[in-house]
Amino acid sequence: SQTIHQWPATLVQPVGSPLSLECTVEGTSNPNLYWYRQAAGRGLQLLFYSVGIGQISSEVPQNLSASRPQDRQFILSSKKLLLSDSGFYLCAWSVPSGGLRGYTFGSGTRLTVV
Amino acid sequence: EDQVTQSPEALRLQEGESSSLNCSYTVSGLRGLFWYRQDPGKGPEFLFTLYSAGEEKEKERLKATLTKKESFLHITAPKPEDSATYLCAALRNTPLVFGKGTRLSVIA
Known part of the structure; x- marks a missing residue:
């Protein structure tokens, strides 16, 4: 079966710091990936x-x-975070045909920029 | 521009009080209409896909219907565990276009 992993679950970062969020999918090939x-x-x-x-x-x-x-593998990055980057980040995947069977979402990363 | 509008933004029901959530869409060449449930702090969970007007799908206390302009999510005799945000999304071409959701609270 297909699974999607997203990490970290929570993150507190200072303004101006870099960001790297990672998402991986297992059990399928050539998926469409979304942030x-x-x-x-x-x-x-x-x-x-x-x-x-x-x-x-x-x-x-x-x-x-x-x-x-x-x-x-899908990675979301930033060189310098802004306060406005705070939020809940979700990764998702769908079959290559574009998602007629729906998107499957990861569990999300709660990012707080301070 | 493809648009999806959900109403109401928030809905508060007593346990057992049936109601409907609305999803209006302006998408030419709709290929699918999706419903998701999202619990606080979690990713959305897929509920239904509807492909053509007149189609209906059911799951426990939920029933989704589709017309040429809107979709409804009917909740029959809701329970507190049905409390969540319900999202709808429309697909013409990748990616999905999501509405802002309806936040449902069911009070015991």
Whole structure:
């Protein structure tokens, strides 16, 4: 069966520090991968998605970046965090056809920038 | 631009009091309409996919329906454990377009 792992679960980082969040998927090949952010009381905001290794589409560039170094690994990064980067970050995957069977989400990372 | 709007933003029900959540969408060429449940501090959990107008799907106390412009999530005789945020999302092309969700509270 397919599983998705996302870590860390919580993170407190000072303003200006770097960020690296990692997401891996097991039990499937060539998945579509997604990074979402959810601010308190707000909906899901798509940040990046990837349909293959090295293929990244950016929806909200800002000061965040994403990379997909391996088929089932998706990394969200920042060189210098801002206060506005605080939020709940979610990784998700879907089948290559685009998600007609739905997205499967990870358990999320709660990021607080102080 | 594809849009998904959910209403109400928040809903408070007494245990056993049935109600419906609304999801309106403006997506041409809809390929699928999805419902998710999200508990606080957790990732959304997939509930249903609806593919065409007139389709219905059920799971325990939940039933999802789809028309050409909106989807409803009917909750029959809810229990406190049904308290969560319910999200709907529409798919035309990758990626999904999510609504902001309805926060449901069921009071014993």
